[in-house]
Structure formats: structure tokens, C-alpha cells
Amino acid sequence: MKVTKMILVLFAVTTIFMVGCTAKKQTVTEESLGLRTTDLYSEGSDTIGDKTDYIKQAAGQSQMIQRSFENAPPMIPHSVDGMLPITIDNNSCVGCHTPDVAKSLNATPVPKSHFTDFRPDTSLSNSGKIEKEGKSVDNTSDFKTIVKVEQQLVGGRYNCSACHTPQSVSSLPVENMFEADFRTKNSNNRSNLIDNINEGVDTIK
Numbered sequence: 001m002k003v004t005k006m007i008l009v010l011f012a013v014t015t016i017f018m019v020g021c022t023a024k025k026q027t028v029t030e031e032s033l034g035l036r037t038t039d040l041y042s043e044g045s046d047t048i049g050d051k052t053d054y055i056k057q058a059a060g061q062s063q064m065i066q067r068s069f070e071n072a073p074p075m076i077p078h079s080v081d082g083m084l085p086i087t088i089d090n091n092s093c094v095g096c097h098t099p100d101v102a103k104s105l106n107a108t109p110v111p112k113s114h115f116t117d118f119r120p121d122t123s124l125s126n127s128g129k130i131e132k133e134g135k136s137v138d139n140t141s142d143f144k145t146i147v148k149v150e151q152q153l154v155g156g157r158y159n160c161s162a163c164h165t166p167q168s169v170s171s172l173p174v175e176n177m178f179e180a181d182f183r184t185k186n187s188n189n190r191s192n193l194i195d196n197i198n199e200g201v202d203t204i205k
């Protein structure tokens with residue numbers, strides 16, 4: 001009895017598989033691949049994307065942009081004309097965002113996290129090699145990071161535009177449907193990373 005049942009099931013599965021194989025395959029033409037609606041082989045004027053259109057309002061006149069998610073680096077809501085690129089001799093961002101002056105200019109002060117070094121306790125030799133306690137090391141990922149509060153901006157935070165970017169107003173081919181969950185009332189316009197950076201982390205002493 002059992003064997004007959006098995007044979008029947010096997011037969012049914014094989015039949016379904018064979019029917020599946022002979023069913024007509026759905027194809028997509030090369031011309032219609034991707035988000036563009038024009039032929040892949042021609043670059044017509046209607047293929048060009050939206051023009052980049054950066055916010056033109058000067059600092060002090062723009063409207064802040066809501067954070068994308070809790071503790072996301074805030075977007076730059078004002079024009080950065082003449083401020084980029086940031087160089088070793090010229091970083092106008094700090095001129096307005098340094099905590100001492102920011103409040104009087106109505107700019108958000110650079111947060112405490114940017115004055116805190118989270119990197120492993122290593123140093124750089126004269127020949128450019130990473131060293132730990134005098135020994136050359138290739139990989140620092142196994143070392144415990146240190147949390148060192150500095151009096152000045154930490155080097156890794158100097159190049160503001162590596163993380164904070166000006167925004168362009170354009171229409172998106174695919175809309176972003178992401179909605180962030182903000183856990184506290186004002187975390188959509190302020191950050192508190194320095195207070196909760198170790199949340200959920202089992203800190204090794």
C-alpha cells in the first residue's frame with residue numbers, strides 16, 4: 001500500500017516538473033532593463049537624469065532637515081558654496097559649528113562624539129606603519145577600542161563632508177519608503193550618540 005502511494009506521489013511530482021519546464025519562459029527585453037525608460041543603446045536627451053540642484057539658502061537662512069534615523073549624521077541644510085573642499089588649512093565648517101561659537105550663530109554645535117576618540121590605542125611610526133606598544137601591526141581590528149575624550153576635534157572628524165552632505169532637490173526614480181522609528185521625542189532633530197553608543201554592547205573591562 002505504502003509503495004503504491006509513493007509511486008503515485010513521484011509520478012505527480014514528475015508530471016508537474018515536466019509541465020513547468022515546457023511552460024513559456026517570461027522574458028524581458030534588453031531595452032526595458034533598469035529604471036530608465038529609454039533604449040539602452042541610445043543616449044538621447046531624455047536619458048539624462050535630473051539636474052543636481054543644491055539648496056541655495058545661505059547658512060542661517062535655511063530650514064533644518066529631519067534626521068533620516070536616530071543618530072544619523074544630519075544633512076547640511078544650507079549652501080556650501082565656497083566651503084568645499086575642506087583642506088588642512090581651511091575648514092570653514094568649524095568656524096561656525098565649534099561649540100564655543102555655534103550657539104551665538106544659531107548653528108548646531110559639533111557634538112561630544114566628535115571630540116571623542118574611539119580608535120584603538122595605536123600609533124603611527126615615522127615610516128608610516130601602525131604600531132602597538134612599539135611593535136608593528138598589520139591589523140588593528142582585534143584591539144580593544146579606547147574611549148578618550150579630547151579637548152579638540154578628533155582627526156577622524158575633521159573632514160565633515162565625508163559624513164555630512166548637502167542635499168539636492170530632485171525627483172527620485174524610486175521613492176524611498178523607509179520610515180524611521182525615533183525612540184525619544186526630539187531624536188529626529190538632535191543626536192545623543194555619545195550617551196548610548198554602548199547600548200546593547202557587552203563592554204569588556
Ligand code: HEC
Nearest residue numbers: 059060061062074075076078083092093096106107108160
Ligand atoms: C556661516 C556659518 C556656517 C558655516 C560656515 C557652516 N555652517 Fe552649517 N549651519 C549653520 C547654521 C546657522 C545652521 C542651522 C540651519 C541654518 O540656519 O541654515 C547650520 C546647519 C548645519 C547642519 C544641520 C545640523 C542639524 O542639527 O540638523 C549641518 C550638518 C551643518 N550645518 C554642517 C556644516 C558643514 C559640514 C559645513 C562646512 C562644509 C558647514 N555646516 C558650514 C552655519 C554654518
Ligand code: HEC
Nearest residue numbers: 071072073093097108109111113157159160163190191193
Ligand atoms: C565619520 C563621520 C562624521 C564626520 C567626519 C563628521 N560627523 Fe558630524 N555627525 C556624524 C554622526 C554619525 C552624527 C550623529 C551622531 C553623533 O552625535 O555623533 C553627527 C552629528 C553632527 C551634528 C549634530 C549634533 C547634534 O547635537 O544634533 C553636527 C552639528 C555635526 N555632526 C557637525 C559636524 C562637523 C561640523 C564636522 C566637521 C568638523 C563633522 N560633523 C564631522 C558623523 C560625522
